[in-house]
Amino acid sequence: MQEHTVLFVDDEVNILKALQRLLRNEPMQVLTASRPQEAIGLLESTPAQVVVSDQRMPEMSGVDFLSTVRERHPDMVRMMLTGYTEMNIAVDAINKGEIYRLITKPWNDDELKATLRQAFDHYDLKGEIKRLNQVTREQNFKLQDMNRNLETKVRERTKQLAAKHQELRTAYIQTIGALAEAIDAKDAYTRGHSERVAVYSSRLAREMGLRKEMIERIYFAGLLHDVGKIGIPDAIITKPDRLTEEEYLEIQKHPEIGAKILEPVEFLGSVVPCVRHHHEWFDGSDRGYPDRLRGDKIPLPSRVILVCDTVEAMTSDRPYRKALPLETVVRELHKYSGSQFDPQCVDAFLRLLDRDGDEFISKDQKFDIYAFIGS
Template identity: 35%
Template structure:
C-alpha cells in the first residue's frame, strides 16, 4: 500500500498526510496506531479533547479520528471545534451502536465526514480515511487551480491597463497599436486559454516522456474539429479538453506514470483508469471548462462500449471525447506510452485505422485521415520568418507576441495584406523585429541568405523570450 496516502500539494511541495487519533483509552489509541503502521502516513495521538486541540494549535493535520464518548469534552464537541479551527480537516467519529442521538449531534454540529461504529473493521476504517484524504486533496487542488486562474487574469488585466496608457501617450504614428490591443483583448477566452495551457503542463512536469503531449493532441483535435465543421466555441472546448485530458494523473504515484500501459499490472491499470473521473472532478468548479470536463471524463470510452469509466457506446460518447480519444492514441503510440515501443507516424496511423468501428467512431476516422492528408496541416506549427517574407494566405502556427510579451495575434490567424502592413508598421514603430511562425511560408530554399540568417536569429531570440 506504499504511496496510496502520498499527497501532492503543488509544484515543489509534497508531504505525507497526517492523522490525529483521539480517545481516552490508551488501548484504543495503540490499536489505531498499529492499524496505520503499514501505511505511508504520520499518526498523532491524544488522550482527550483538550490535548487534541493543544496539538492542533501547533501541528495542523489532514484528518482527525475521535471517539464519541470521552470525559469533559465528547467527540461531537471536539469535532465542532476542529471544524471551526480547520474547516478542510477530514473529521471521522467512532461511535457505539447506542450513541445514535450523540452521532446526530456530531453530524449537525461538527459536520463529520463519516462515522464508524465500534468495534471497527481495520480495512474499512483505512478505506474511509483514504477516501476522506482524496476528497480533501481534490478540493484543495481545485481551489489552487482557481486561484492560479484568478491571479493570471489579474496580472493580464494589469498589463493590459499599463499598455493602454502607453498607447494613449504615444504619437499618432503608433495609433496602429490600438488595433492589435483591441484584437488581442476582444475575447476573454484568450486570457483563459493562457491559464489552461499552464494547467496542461502540470502533468508533463512529472514525466519528460510526455513533454508536449497535451499540445500535440490539442493541435490535432483542433484540426479535426475544424474540418468537421464544429462551431468556434465547440472547437475551443475540445482544445481545452485535449490540453487537460491527463490532468487527473497529477495525484498519482510516479510508478504508475513511468511505464507504458502494456507494462502495467492489473492494480496499476485500475488506478490509472480513475484519472478521467478525477480530472473532471478537479475542473467541475470552473464554468468555462464545463464542456471540457465532460470530454475529459469520457475520453477513454470506446465506440463499441468497452471503454471506461461508464461503458458508454456510439454517440452516447460526446463528440469532443471521441475526437480526443483518436488524437491521444495517435500521439501516445508514437511516444511509446501504449505499447512500450515508439512507432512512426505512419505506423501509429495504421494502428488507429484498425480501431475504426471498435475503439473509434468510423466517421471521425475519415476526418482523421483527411486531416493527416491535408498538406496545409502541420504538427510542426510552421517556421519563423521576418515580416518581409509574409504573404497573404499564410496562417500563424504560434501565438505572435510583441517584445514586451503582449499577445498581438493568436495561432491560427490567417494573414491578409492589411494585417501584414500593420505588422510591418508596428515593427518599425517599436524598432524591434518580429519573428513570425507561419505555415505555408516561403520555402527556405527560396529565401535569400540574408533572409535565412535573419529568420534563424529571430527564432533564437523569440525562443529565449
C-alpha cells in the first residue's frame, strides 16, 4: 500500500500534540507545523497527500495558507480544522473550491479518522483517474500512429502487389507470346505474324476509340490468336502448296485448340473467347468457324483481329504468291465488309490506311503496348 502522509498546521502546539497522539497507531505518517511558513517549507521536502490547517493563526490565515498550498501542490487534498467562530469563513472556502472538507473543533476522534481516510481515498482516486487519462491519451497517440503506419504500409504493399501482378502478367504473356512466335517461325512465311496482328489490332482498336483495357485485351488476343496451331501437324502448317479439303478442316481446329490452351490461365479469361472466335464471319455464315456466331455475338476483339489477320496475311509473301499491294487489300476489305468483316472495323481500318498508308504495314516496328495505351 502507498504510504500516506498528513500535515497538520496549527499555532496551538497542544492541539498538534493531541492529533499526533490520536493518530499514533493509524496507518499514516503525521507531520505537524505550528507556523504556516514552516509548513510551506516542510512540504517542499516532504510530500503529503493531505494538509489540514487551522484558520486563525498570527502570521497567515488558514484560507491564505491553503491557497498557497493549492498553487504549489494542486493535487494535495486541503482541509480546515476550525472552531465555530470561523465557520462562515470555512464554509466560504469550501464553496469556492479552496478546501475539500471542514473539521470542527473540538473534533470527534472517530469522525476525524474517518474524514482523513476519505481524504486519502479522494487523493488516491484522483491520482488513479489522472493516471488512467494519461494512459488513454498515450494509447490514443499510439493508435493514431499505428493507423498512420498501417495505412502507409497497406498503400505500399498494394502498390508492390500491383507491380508484381503486372510483372507476372507480362512474363506470362511473353512466354505465351514466345510460343506463338515459335509456331509462326515454323514457317518462314508467317514469321512475326502474330506480333504484327497484335500491333495492327491495337492500332485499329484505338482508332475505334476503345477503352485502354479493351485495347490491352485485343493486343493479347492478337498475340495469342493462332496459339492453337501448336496442335496442328507441322506438315500442314508449313505446306507450301494449297491445302486439301481435309487439311483445311484440320487447320480450322486451331481457334478451339487455342482457347483450350488458354482456358486454365485465370487472368487470360477475357482473352479466351476472343481467340476462339477470330475466324467467325460477321454474317454468321458457315464460312466462319467454329460456332458460326453472327454480328455483335462475335466478341469485338475477334472482329478487330480478323480484319488485321487478313490484312497481315495479304501483305506478306506466301510460297505461292508475293505480298499483295495495298489497293488489293482495300478492294478486298470493301468486298467482304458486312459478310466476313464487321463494317465498323473495316471503316476504321480504311481511315488508318488513308492516314498512314504503307507506313502502317511496314515490318519490324518496335511496339510497347503499355507505352501505346499510356499506363
